[in-house]
Amino acid sequence: MTSSNASSDASWCKWAIAYVAAPFALLQGIDIVAQQFGWPEGVRRGITLGLVVGFFVTLVLAWYHGERGAQRVTGTDV
Numbered sequence: 001m002t003s004s005n006a007s008s009d010a011s012w013c014k015w016a017i018a019y020v021a022a023p024f025a026l027l028q029g030i031d032i033v034a035q036q037f038g039w040p041e042g043v044r045r046g047i048t049l050g051l052v053v054g055f056f057v058t059l060v061l062a063w064y065h066g067e068r069g070a071q072r073v074t075g076t077d078v
Contacts, residue, residue, distance in 0.1 A: 015062035016055075023051040 027048065034044050 011066055012059055012062040015058055019055050019058045023055070027051065 030044065030047055033039070
């Protein structure tokens with residue numbers, strides 16, 4: 001494994017860890033608000049599903065762009 005591959009691997013791992021931590025905190029806050037205001041269960045499930053899909057999108061984008069971030073996000077990436 002070359003050093004450029006190792007740095008790229010570390011980059012997507014950092015993004016994966018950050019993306020797991022942030023939505024976990026967000027879901028905790030949403031759960032409190034949802035219980036307080038009586039949100040339907042479907043809303044909470046939809047938010048959770050959106051965060052799960054976002055996790056995989058984040059991993060793909062972090063892998064594609066690597067640590068340098070020299071590439072630009074185009075319309076086809078989104």
